[in-house]
Amino acid sequence: MNIENKVLACVDQSHFADYVADYAAWAARRMDAPLEFLHVIDHHPEIGSGKDHSGAIGINAEKNLLTLLSTEDEASTKAAREQGRIFLNRLRERAIATGAESVDIRQRHGELEETLVEQESGVRLLVLGRRGEAAETTQRDIGRNVEQVVRALHKPILAVTEGFKEPERVMIAFDGGIVTRVRL
Amino acid sequence: MNSIRQDWFSNVRNDLLAGLVVALALIPEAIAFSIIAGVDPKVGLYASFCIAAVIAFAGGRPGMISAATGVMALLMVTLVKDHGLQYLLATTILTGVLQIFAGWLRLGTLMRFVGRAVVVGFVNALAILIFMAQLPELTGVSWVVYVVVAAGLGIIYLFPLLTKAVPSPLIAIVLLTATAIVLGLDIRTVGDMGQLPDSLPVFLLPDVPLNWTTLMIILPVSVTLAVVGLLESLMTTSIVDELTDSSSNKNRECIGQGIANIASGCVGGMAGCAMIGQSVINVKSGGRGRLSTLAAGVSLLLMVVFLGDWVARIPMAALVAVMIMVAIGTFNWGSLRDLRTHPKSFSVVMLSTVVVVVATHDLAQGVLVGVLLSGFFFAHKVGMVLYVRSRTEDEGRVRTYKVIGQVFFASADRFAASFDFKEVIDKVLIDVSRAHFWDVTAVSALDKVVIKFRREGTEVELVGLNEASATMVDKFAVHDKDGAEDMLIDH
Numbered sequence: 001m002n003i004e005n006k007v008l009a010c011v012d013q014s015h016f017a018d019y020v021a022d023y024a025a026w027a028a029r030r031m032d033a034p035l036e037f038l039h040v041i042d043h044h045p046e047i048g049s050g051k052d053h054s055g056a057i058g059i060n061a062e063k064n065l066l067t068l069l070s071t072e073d074e075a076s077t078k079a080a081r082e083q084g085r086i087f088l089n090r091l092r093e094r095a096i097a098t099g100a101e102s103v104d105i106r107q108r109h110g111e112l113e114e115t116l117v118e119q120e121s122g123v124r125l126l127v128l129g130r131r132g133e134a135a136e137t138t139q140r141d142i143g144r145n146v147e148q149v150v151r152a153l154h155k156p157i158l159a160v161t162e163g164f165k166e167p168e169r170v171m172i173a174f175d176g177g178i179v180t181r182v183r184l
Numbered sequence: 185m186n187s188i189r190q191d192w193f194s195n196v197r198n199d200l201l202a203g204l205v206v207a208l209a210l211i212p213e214a215i216a217f218s219i220i221a222g223v224d225p226k227v228g229l230y231a232s233f234c235i236a237a238v239i240a241f242a243g244g245r246p247g248m249i250s251a252a253t254g255v256m257a258l259l260m261v262t263l264v265k266d267h268g269l270q271y272l273l274a275t276t277i278l279t280g281v282l283q284i285f286a287g288w289l290r291l292g293t294l295m296r297f298v299g300r301a302v303v304v305g306f307v308n309a310l311a312i313l314i315f316m317a318q319l320p321e322l323t324g325v326s327w328v329v330y331v332v333v334a335a336g337l338g339i340i341y342l343f344p345l346l347t348k349a350v351p352s353p354l355i356a357i358v359l360l361t362a363t364a365i366v367l368g369l370d371i372r373t374v375g376d377m378g379q380l381p382d383s384l385p386v387f388l389l390p391d392v393p394l395n396w397t398t399l400m401i402i403l404p405v406s407v408t409l410a411v412v413g414l415l416e417s418l419m420t421t422s423i424v425d426e427l428t429d430s431s432s433n434k435n436r437e438c439i440g441q442g443i444a445n446i447a448s449g450c451v452g453g454m455a456g457c458a459m460i461g462q463s464v465i466n467v468k469s470g471g472r473g474r475l476s477t478l479a480a481g482v483s484l485l486l487m488v489v490f491l492g493d494w495v496a497r498i499p500m501a502a503l504v505a506v507m508i509m510v511a512i513g514t515f516n517w518g519s520l521r522d523l524r525t526h527p528k529s530f531s532v533v534m535l536s537t538v539v540v541v542v543a544t545h546d547l548a549q550g551v552l553v554g555v556l557l558s559g560f561f562f563a564h565k566v567g568m569v570l571y572v573r574s575r576t577e578d579e580g581r582v583r584t585y586k587v588i589g590q591v592f593f594a595s596a597d598r599f600a601a602s603f604d605f606k607e608v609i610d611k612v613l614i615d616v617s618r619a620h621f622w623d624v625t626a627v628s629a630l631d632k633v634v635i636k637f638r639r640e641g642t643e644v645e646l647v648g649l650n651e652a653s654a655t656m657v658d659k660f661a662v663h664d665k666d667g668a669e670d671m672l673i674d675h
Contacts, residue, residue: 043429044194045428045429045430045472046190046191046194046195046246046430046472046473047194047195047198047472048195048198048199048202048247048428048467048469048470048471048472049198049470051348051470052344052348052468052469053201053202053205053348053349053350053351053469054343054344054348054350054351054352054468055205055206055208055209055351055352055353055354055465055469056340056341056343056344056351056352056353056465056509056513057461057464057465057509057510057512057513057514058341058512058513059512059513059515059517060516060517060518061461061464061468061513062423062427062460062464063518065427065464065467065468066426066427069427069428069429069467070429073429
């Protein structure tokens with residue numbers, strides 16, 4: 001398997017995931033490239049969980065708190081990992097059903113943007129939803145993550161919308177500059 | 185932009201609540217620390233407000249609480265007694281300047297020389313000092329005071345079993361104040377200890393003559409304050425890092441502490457630093473962002489200014505109970521249990537740090553002693569890694585000495601003693617290609633060995649000296665160049 005030329009599909013647990021899977025499977029089939037689903041689990045140390053407002057520090061308060069916080073983190077990470085694994089496997093089945101051949105899955109901790117920058121070198125095409133989990137409730141046309149990713153990466157990106165329809169025509173944004181001339 | 189939003193507004197509700205809890209816990213501490221330093225409670229309260237509010241913006245560790253602290257208060261006692269409040273304010277400003285300078289020089293990285301043993305000793309000494317500072321309130325007083333303190337401790341530790349929604353130290357203070365007023369108990373109150381703030385702080389430059397004499401008075405205290413403040417702040421930073429599983433900017437924290445102290449000195453507050461106990465309370469209550477620190481400072485000021493009359497009626501005994509809780513919570517109890525299992529050198533360093541601090545009331549001296557002792561122990565240990573083996577060759581005419589290991593000031597004597605100068609032999613071959621000569625002491629020890637052999641009429645040949653002395657890093661400066669590690673491993 002040529003891992004240097006994979007199609008990387010970034011999914012989160014929004015309803016876009018299925019369409020991303022469809023488009024990514026289509027692209028992988030057309031480009032004859034391996035497909036990999038990437039799910040990034042966010043870690044939010046900046047958000048606290050405060051139930052204890054007792055303001056009292058007992059014996060070995062620091063150590064006990066550290067144990068408590070790390071146990072909580074461990075539990076939530078494990079739950080997220082398991083949930084993500086099941087979710088990714090479902091998408092893999094879906095992609096295989098539509099005819100993609102080599103499909104792999106991967107979960108990473110961290111931020112989407114930095115994870116993608118790390119993985120960039122081995123990617124030929126990046127597929128992601130135009131909006132994600134965070135934008136489900138807002139009225140944004142393009143999700144915040146999508147914008148950051150497009151700015152940070154230097155690889156072709158396919159941002160997909162709702163509903164899968166096999167692309168038939170290509171429109172190229174052309175402003176006559178050197179870069180676009182080279183691309184043509 | 186993203187990080188500003190993340191630092192400030194990603195945890196608003198929890199940050200505000202935690203800040204409020206911290207403010208309630210800070211009030212008694214700020215008052216108690218002012219009393220330790222020998223100044224009016226308003227000095228500590230203004231300082232706590234100002235430092236917390238400024239560090240929220242300038243600090244390098246979101247979610248860490250800084251305010252007037254016991255460590256710093258203990259260092260000011262003599263200055264306040266001899267020269268008065270205005271000199272303390274000037275000292276506070278100078279402390280801030282020194283801390284900014286330290287942050288600018290990136291001295292925060294020096295923290296790596298402060299080992300675990302010294303840190304544990306520092307924390308334990310701090311707890312003991314806080315406890316000892318309460319003793320004047322507990323000696324030569326009526327039995328009522330003891331009852332109040334005991335009741336306070338009981339409420340503080342038992343109330344959380346009932347509910348954790350309200351800070352138990354606050355409950356203790358409210359209940360004990362109410363009881364004291366209702367029963368008309370004749371015990372000392374906060375109001376007896378000095379003036380409380382009745383207005384918002386105003387900007388004021390300290391009223392001291394700007395001359396050489398003043399500088400000589402305030403500089404020594406400022407240096408100690410700056411060092412101790414940064415030590416405790418950086419230690420607290422790593423504790424909060426560990427608790428929240430996130431990273432912080434240590435040099436920005438140094439500079440932030442400096443800015444906060446300058447600001448504190450300019451509004452009539454004393455010097456402060458990060459607080460281990462309060463930061464633990466903050467994280468425990470869900471505070472993670474800069475908003476929690478700001479909320480703590482601002483709500484502290486509002487409460488004190490508007491509830492000043494009531495604050496003045498808090499019995500000192502209730503404060504003593506809170507401070508005993510702080511001392512117990514700060515002490516590293518696990519370190520007592522570990523005394524039996526940890527290496528002796530660790531325990532000696534930890535205990536000497538504690539003893540020196542408690543004896544001198546100066547955490548800087550304790551840390552210095554601890555760091556020096558750990559250095560000695562380390563040098564001693566590494567000095568043990570030295571073996572000299574020998575055998576004869578060429579039918580008893582030549583003896584080859586093979587030196588393996590580290591030769592430096594701590595092992596140079598042992599090195600010199602490993603040779604048999606009395607032996608009657610034609611030639612001696614000293615193979616040092618697998619030894620490291622770290623300093624001048626080592627090289628001169630080798631010189632002495634060679635000369636001694638020559639005096640006995642023995643011919644001496646050295647093998648591999650160039651490789652061995654390549655580690656004299658000061659002279660050849662190979663330690664930071666590429667391939668230095670190969671040189672160390674190869675021979």
